[in-house]
Amino acid sequence: MSLGRGPSGGMLSGERRFALLLTSPTLLVLLLTTTFPLIYLVWNSFQTINLAMPFLDGFAGFDNYVDMWGDQRYWHAIRLTGIYTVTSVSLQIIIGMGLALLIMQIPRGQWIFRIVAILPIVLAPVVVGLFWRTLMLSPNFGLVDFLLQWLGFEQVNWLGAPTPALISVIIIHTWQWTPFAFLVFLASLTALPPDVYEAAKIDKTNALQRFWHITLPLLRPAIVIVVIMRAMISLAAFAAIFAATGGGPGTASEILNLYAFKTSFVELNFGYGSALAVSLLVITMAVSGLLFYLRTARATKTAA
């Protein structure tokens, strides 16, 4: 081995070895806290582990995954997860963008809105779920129901009927996380170069044209990042729904994460619950992988 061979060489140089030595405690902790549980989860998903029937425990091969295929409640949960993610992310982008554009028009005092926007984000999702469940959406006494009835609308049993319950949990998630999109967009808008807009004004474009042809393309990186981050979080949402509806009524708001939780910790079927969790992991990775791919594919195309 020679000192001049660099990183591509067969053995590590003294400096790199030293660096590895220094980072190894961190790597080890990361390995133990993130990688190991993940591997353990995948391992469990190939086992039968059912506390109610310990005598059946053992290696299951792909049985849990085969069961999933014929499990209606699983497909129902997948469908709800899809609806939940697509609608809540779209709403966050649209409303967040609208708010950011609106606030940009205000010459001073934008900081107030930034602070107000932070508030929902810093609340714990469980608190948010309970807050909506009791103060906002409960029949007769909730603020939303009160306002609707005061305005002369019919009473809606928000958390007690299947479709309104799904809509409610989407609204709750959107309420909490739109500020995140809003803040990102606001920051990006502030950073946009003013000269492009001046040039466009000289060309006598209208506001809509400027938005469509200048603002939106320039904001694209920010939008893509927000979509990726929010989609990943929405797919794995749990606490707010758990607190607001518990996945109910019936199974009307039981997204995949809740179903996996119930299977493991209520039904005590850890093998099948692990398989459900692995499937959620695969879906989340696939979706975000796809989004990242689309982003880089478009980026290289534009660059070329």
Place this chain on the structure above:
Amino acid sequence: MSNKFDPYPQSPPTKWSRRTLLKTALAGATALGAPGLLIGRAHAAGKHMDLESFRGAGINWRMAEGEKITIGVIPAGYFKNLEEVLPDFKTLTGVDARLEMTPPGQIRQKAVLDLSSKTGTWASHAADPMYYMLYVTNNWIDPLDDYLGNGKLTDEGWFQFEDIQPGHRGATSVDGRPYGVPYDGEATIQIYRKDVYDAAGIGPADTLDEYTANAAKVHNPSQRLWGCALRGFRGAGQNMYIYPSIFRAYGGEWFDGDRVTVDTPEALAALEYYVNLLNNYAPAGVENWNWPDIADAFGQGTVGSYIDAHGSAAVVANPEKSKVVGKIGFARWPKGPSGKRVTSIWNWSFPINGALSDKQKQATWLFNQWAGSRETQIATSYAFPGAYKRTGANRASLWSDAKFIDMMAGFGHNYTQAAIESFANDTDPDWRPRLPQWPAVGDTMATAIQSALVGQATPIAALKEAQQKIDKILKG
């Protein structure tokens, strides 16, 4: 007089968590060498109880002196009272026992995780009777006949295990072997607004159909009075706590040989009864109501009647919380088409964690005996100095004790009679299907019942789906 007894409601969990936190902090401080902190709070030795009657028992109460044990319980008034008299246990035995308040929604999961990982964190805990099959299948807890039959550990003539309500002992036994010492139990009874019923010229329902008719008669939402309410919230301990009584009253059988059956004609009739009753005469939102919500609504005078645990009377008859004190009547469950009235056999009981050392097991057994003993039952109910005196005393002899009956008379019309008769005649060992897979089966049924209630599925479709899922659960 009704104000002779001033019942204290079970505090909401949020209030307690702060208190629990404080206590944990205190316990921590004690461990760090500041035992003086606790003295102000602790009661003088033997303040609540006459410890001499314990010492009369032919066992050595100091056999596990110096042991430390932790017992998981829920933050409810009846365990709070036990905690108040706990210093007497330490004086008697020299065992340092600590109660850990855990919200009812989490105590089962926490116990299962502790037992399955064999960490022995909780020497005992307030156990759900439906979980005994699961515990025993996994050998997580010790059978108690070994303890009861051992003259060194138990003086049977003094402890009188047989005096504990047979329904509760049955519910905590598996294949005839006892596994838990019942501490607090309840029967479900009819609770109604006597003033409203009297004005309408009706009495408490004798049959389930009459119950619906009564609800229809007093139902008047424009005046903010709804006919009735039952637990609607999804959960093995919520809607699956009320539906089984209706199911059995309709003649439903949980077992067909080894198979669990939930889609029989009786099951369907029972579910349709429940769904129609609540959809027609219960307030909006009832599908998310558990018993505290129902008791609150009844206390505010917006519900004509409900069927739930007799202990909930402590809330609706509390003048600080309720507007209907003095207007409440009580009766047994209405009869179903099968002619049966079926009440719950719910109770909280104390098992012994099998992962403990022998010495710790002795300490835990002493605690279980102490908590289940007649003396402690009395000290936490009518003899308790605080405002809340618990009503779920577990001993048959107490239910004929004049002082106990006196205490109960304050709740309203026919309370004691309804509760005593329910315990004596309406308990049903097959109230709910007892099997190790209960957590999964109970939750599946709870989901089906709520789906049917909110119209996500028809009753028959909901039950068919539940049956399919249960068949799969039991097959493994």
